[in-house]
Amino acid sequence: MDPLSDDRDRQRPRLSAGSATGLLASARPRGVLAVFVGALPALTFPAPSLWWFAYVALVPWILLARSADTGRRAALDGWLGGLGFMVAAHHWLLPSLHVFTLVIAALLGLLWAPWGWLVRRLLGGVASPGRTAAALVVLPSAWLMVELVRSWEGLGGPWGLLGSSQWQVGPALRLASVGGVWLVSALIVTLNTGIAALAVAHAARPPGTSRTAAARTIPATAGLVAVAAVTTSAWAWAPRPEPAGRMRVAVVQPGVIDGVGSADKRLAREEALTRDLAGRDLDLVVWGESSVGHDLAQRPDVARRIAALSREVGADILVNVDARRSDKPGIFKSSVLVGPQGPTGDRYDKMRLVPFGEYVPARDLLGWATSVGKAAGEDRMRGERPVVMDVGNGLRVGPLVCFESAFPDMSRHLTREGAQLLLAQSSTSTFQSSWAPEQHASLAAVRAAETGRPMVHATLTGVSAVYGPDGERVGAPLGTSASATATYDIPLAEGVTPYVRLGDWPVHAALGVLAVLCAAEAARSLRGSAKGRLRQPAPEPHEPHARTAHGSRAHPGH
Template sequence: MESLSDGRERWRTRPRLSADTAAGLLASARWRGVLAVVLGALPALAFPAPSLWWFAYVALVPWILLARSAPTGRRAAIDGWLGGLGFMVAVHHWLLPSLHVFTLLIAALLGLLWAPWGWLVRHLLGGVASPWRTAAALVVLPSGWLMVELARSWEGLGGPWGLLGSSQWEVGPALRLASVGGVWLISALVVTVNTCVAVLVVAWAARTPGTSRSAAARTIPAAAGLVAVATVTTSAWAWAPHPEPAGKIRVAVVQPGVIDGSGSADKRFAREEALTRDLAGRDLDLVVWGESSVGYDLAERPDVARRIAVLSQEVGADILVNVDARRSDQQGIFKSSVLVGPNGPTGDRYDKMRLVPFGEYVPARSLLGWATSVGKAAGEDRRRGERPVVMDVGDGLKVGPLVCFESAFPDMSRHLTNEGAQLLLAQSSTSSFQSSWAPEQHASLAALRAAETGRPMVHATLTGVSAVYGADGERVGAPLGTSASTTATYDIPLAKGVTPYVRLGDWPVHAALAVLAVLCAAEGVRSLRGPAKGRFRRPAPEPQGPHARTAHGSQAHPWH
């Protein structure tokens, strides 16, 4: 009978399934592309509505393991592209009913941004990665990911919706990091953790009696990386200045809810009017309506302007409305935040500057105008505003308005804060996507903008989700869901002071550019010196076959 010690020895020396072999079994030539799409889509579960924020720290690991197992750099780039396609479709899947097949086309084009990232994964982690290449991967892969996020953050490519760091909108330590380096710093650290976990998984799967020391050496950079992430997060928590209290204001949000049928603009206005009138006597400083809350140019409809002014008199506060209408001077259709006081419009108006591609204009309409025939793309291009505006409300309160998708852009709220805004406002509408993840995803962005700038932010919508966040990014009061047709009053603490992010800007992105420049220089030197002398050589294949030898001379098992 086999002794207990013999059994333990057999278990210790049993054939082990390496990470690359497992990936190879799962990803045959026929199914590898499909698997890449599915694995790339996994991080979407970390965003609202699922909001599995903790999943973001391991969601990239399967994708990384797949790309590192690619037989060639070209195949790894394809894995990166298809994974990016899967991610973009998953994060923007709620656009499918509006743009149909065009959503897949856009996702396929944007997915190409991840092709270099997939190549980098294999270049640095493929084969038996040395400690040096592993250490480089912990810096280069997050930097490469930031370049992808930076490129797709351009308005013309859809804007910064679904940045990986945005998934941490309800995590206190992450919000503190946002005050130091914006959403970019959070994204970089999330990718770093994923890379560390992937390295540890590979090292664990590669363990054999003869390679334990080698595998342990390769895990040192990964362990050090996890320690570094914990240190950075702890340091930010302790060092980053907390918002300094600067009084309180009382703001009401008016959410009319879904209005269907003909004459919806008139019905919506009547509902907003009735809800606002009920706010009388609450000692308000400001009332905020959602995006497209007024469907008429106030200069052309002075009767509507007078009705809003009467409401301002009744509630004792200015009202910030949003006008979605053709200007009386025939300049075109603008989306404008307009402040109305007891005497009518105050003259403070902000015209939306960054428009939603296909939703509010069609890029290169002469070429892509056919999108209007297969989906709900804009039939007429909206006009752009020229500059951001900080408005004076009541007793010297300065507010910085943004319209809808502009709340996704960190630079816009940062600019308004530098211009003196004490309160950030986003007027939004996601009524076309009521039963999707979009309303909750959109509302969550305000938490990041508040934490980055150290200024509270109000996210007011027509149909939910409306929410308010304090200067530290923490929620103030209860949000208004997509089924609500009501008002809510919020006592919002103001703050003063300047966060490191407002002062220093997008420094994580600049650091990532520097890292990639150093990598390119190192690769250039390597190519000049010859592959045998360079530090970052082509990934060495892992031992294969029953008689292969490891770096320590021990025999490798075919399932190693």
């Protein structure tokens, strides 16, 4: 049997009217249910951080889509589930973007429509070993395509990738070092698919287990066993970071400072906190995003004050300037290294900007978003290239700014360029009481595990945290209520993880799987057309005899 062939309605098991799934007969309750089950995976991310729930969170969504009467209905289930997921994962944007959050979620939710259609195609109707085996490969691949497309900066970036929910799970972080967050996402979807397929196979068993019914569970069981084997193998085989000394870094978190003159008040608070770090034998001090509101070239007095702090604490200070430049038009967000003699010349301008937060895509068309929310009134300017900076004691650091810590390729590139420590300067003060600060900080753990390099996540208002080369937390984080400093002895590492060496190979493999799927579908369609032509009845031979008005044949010559 073709694993991708459609099932006839007569093949689909009938549900009793009194069953719980009778609700699905009504389109409106089903749509609400689709939004609800699609939102469930959001509970796996901080702040709820129910990481274990990720391994079953997709099962209700899968079971709903497979029960659809038509492929179009399954695609709608996929779309509405995607809408629910995007709203739940980004609900903290509502106070800033208002109704525009729902518009964006609805557009991005469309990416899951093909995934919902594939769920029904592969798992709908009567289960078969061939289609179940195909589902275990195709559905994770299709999910990765959704994550890849929505990871584009203009669509909001890779926030809420399913694999990121496992930021505190050791085996999952080991998998990230092999295939990045993509591999973790793929294995989570595979587990959910296998569990859903087992549930379907068991539900379809007639009384008295038969060999045929038992055989239907074999592919799903084999898939679950394979995931367990891959995880165990990665744990045993993947090279662990080799120790390469330590680095002593301090994070300065001034806390929430609002009102008139907040930029100058924040700078004064950062100076006071930094002075308290004197005598701690530091290698580097890190301030958060937008920690300095003046261009240092235009305000040499501010540059001199920070340089004096560097001399006092005996370490370079990495600040973040959010200001209009004197040498270039526009406003930049820049990581600037300041040493005892002033700015060292090392400067990184933020390259990937937050849609609507730091620029409005297609402002001529979507500029109205500024009138209904807190979208950027003026677009920030983009940097041109990543930068690896040399700090004291010959150590090299790779800075990122806020949103950029969500992009696996950026930290991977900095590692390949020789960064020994990754730094993310961030500010989520707009979303201080939401899930956003903890979600953002957790991304640093995944980036550290992927690259085998420790990462510092330094913010203005929390959560500030540090993670070692294996993704495990170093020291205690600074929460959203803290206005303080924290000093961390950070273990450094050397060597190259498989992910840094091979890149996004799980995504490439997923593209290959979907290409094979499309080729198989095209070949099946061509075969079906050819068989249809062969089965057409032959045309009747030409009848040389004419009929009379009474229906009798008139033979020639009569």
